[in-house]
Amino acid sequence: MSGREYDEYQLHWRQKIAMQSLLLTLFLILADGIVRTGWGEWAEPMVEALLLIVLPTLYFLTLAICKNAYFGRSGSWLSWVYLALGALFWGEFLFSWAAGRVAFVEDGLLSISIQPLVMGLFFCYIAVLGLIRRGIERRREQREE
């Protein structure tokens, strides 16, 4: 994290939201551990890890973008990169789907074949949220001018 990339306000919010995300992550891991103890495995190891990382990251990014603390000075193009990544993952998912390689549940466990779907949704969500935020900012600046 670069001090020059973000101003004081942004750094303050990023760190505050990260702290909340940490608590959420620990809670989710604990809940996952309790579920696995009581009811057994529910997903393949990599899907489980993916969801345990993606959910708190979504929380962090949503709040950071809403508080205007996500995009730094040089990050205005990031939403388009995320959109492209989202489209790539969606493409991979659709090809796998067409080839009949996607199974949401295998042997009673959430399957790793849904990974492109999860990543596609993740990147598209961030990109759309970032673009909406940027649009709102631009309108506000125009009104002020």
Added chain:
Amino acid sequence: MSKSFLCEGQYDERQLRERDRTGMQTLIAVFLAVLADGLVREAGLNWTSPQHSAFLIVVGGQSLFGCLCALRQVLPKHPGYHRLFYCVIPVFVLGALAFFACDAIWGNFTLTEGGQLDGGATLLMVLFLGAQSLLYRIQWKRAQVEEEGGEQ
């Protein structure tokens, strides 16, 4: 943001900033641990049971956060927190270590079973907590000495 999350009165401005910065660093470490655990288990190396791995990451993450906070002199002023980390957890850790030692002498303690961490996982969790409370005690005493030196 709620007052309870900010812990008003518990930390000064510097401590609040440091706490949140430490939270961000710990979050990255926890993500890496979750990813590493997933990759290792996907590769078929079941180093511990799934339940133990989850609890180890939670306790490890919390202890890492506590240790970093203590090292950076982010010590909350609440007497309950102080009592917990200064007295309760050290007593619990010593009790647990004594229990493990007796268990090992009687031959019931198994560090690993079937190639997986068994009692070893619980021992690691206890050690994480012990390291955290030890660092807290050292830093708290140092803070007290500095405070007394400042007053004189």
